[in-house]
Amino acid sequence: QLQLVESGGGMVQPGGSLRLSCVASGFTFSSYYMTWVRQAPGKGPEWVSAISTGGAITYYVDSVKGRFTISRDNAKNTMYLQMNSLKPEDTALYYCARGHKVVVTPPQGQGTQVTVSS
Numbered sequence: 001q002l003q004l005v006e007s008g009g010g011m012v013q014p015g016g017s018l019r020l021s022c023v024a025s026g027f028t029f030s031s032y033y034m035t036w037v038r039q040a041p042g043k044g045p046e047w048v049s050a051i052s053t054g055g056a057i058t059y060y061v062d063s064v065k066g067r068f069t070i071s072r073d074n075a076k077n078t079m080y081l082q083m084n085s086l087k088p089e090d091t092a093l094y095y096c097a098r099g100h101k102v103v104v105t106p107p108q109g110q111g112t113q114v115t116v117s118s
Contacts, residue, residue, distance in 0.1 A: 001026045002024075002025075002026045002027050002098060002108060003024070003025045003026045003108075003109070004022055004023070004024055004095070004096050004097070004098070004107075004108050004109035005022070005023045005024075005109055005110070006020060006021065006022050006094065006096055006109050006110065006111055006112040007020070007023075007112055008020040008021050008112055009094060009112030009113045009114045009115075010113075010114070010115070011116075011117065012086055012114075012115070012116055013116070013117070013118050014086060014087055014088060014116055014117075014118055015085060015086065016086050016116070017082070017083060017084045017085075017086065018083045018086065018114060019080060019081070019082050019083070020036070020080065020081040020083065020094055020112055020114075021079070021080055022034070022036070022078065022079040022080075022081075022096035022109070023076075023077060023078050024077045024078070024079070024096075024098070025077060027098065029074060030053060030054075030074040031053060032053060032098050032099065033052055033053060033098075033099055033100035034050065034051055034072060034079045034096060034097070034099070035047050035048075035049070035050040035051075035096065035097045035098075035099060035101055035102050036048045036049045036050070036070060036079075036081045036094060036095075036096055036097075037094070037095055037096070037097050037102070037103055037104060037105075037107070038090075038092035038093065038094045038095075038114075039092055039093050039095075039105070040089075040091060040092040040093075041091075041092075044105075045103050045104075045105045046061065046103065047061065047097075047101045047102065047103050048060070048061055048064055048068065048081070048094070049061070049064065049068055049070040049081060050070070050100055050101045051070045051071070051072055051079065053074075054074075055071060055072045055074075058070050059101065063089070064083075064090075067083065067084050067085045067086075068081060068082065068083050068084070069081070069082040069084075070082075079096055083114070086114075086116045087116060088116045088117060089116075090114060090116050091114060091115050091116050091117070092113075092114060093107070093111040093112070093113055093114075094111060094112050094113075094114055095107035095109055095110075095111035095112070096108075096109065
């Protein structure tokens with residue numbers, strides 16, 4: 001049974017950084033593209049970043065290019081999202097999803113809240 005557990009969120013000031021983690025279980029993690037999705041208050045979910053099975057190919061929505069970096073460690077069944085230069089508009093519930101640029105709602109895990117505010 002697929003299980004995704006996100007962590008690493010929190011409250012930071014504009015310009016700050018956070019590193020999110022997504023630990024997967026219940027499926028062969030290394031065989032799947034993975035995606036980070038976010039949903040801001042009052043808005044629909046959007047995919048933020050995706051990564052190929054081996055990690056060599058990455059994708060980003062335009063609004064986070066140059067600020068966010070996605071990566072994965074298949075030996076640990078874990079995906080990461082390093083978020084730098086955070087902006088208030090990055091405030092959202094972030095969660096991971098199995099697949100390529102998939103926008104799953106509701107989240108398959110509990111998600112992790114990121115709040116960027118001064």
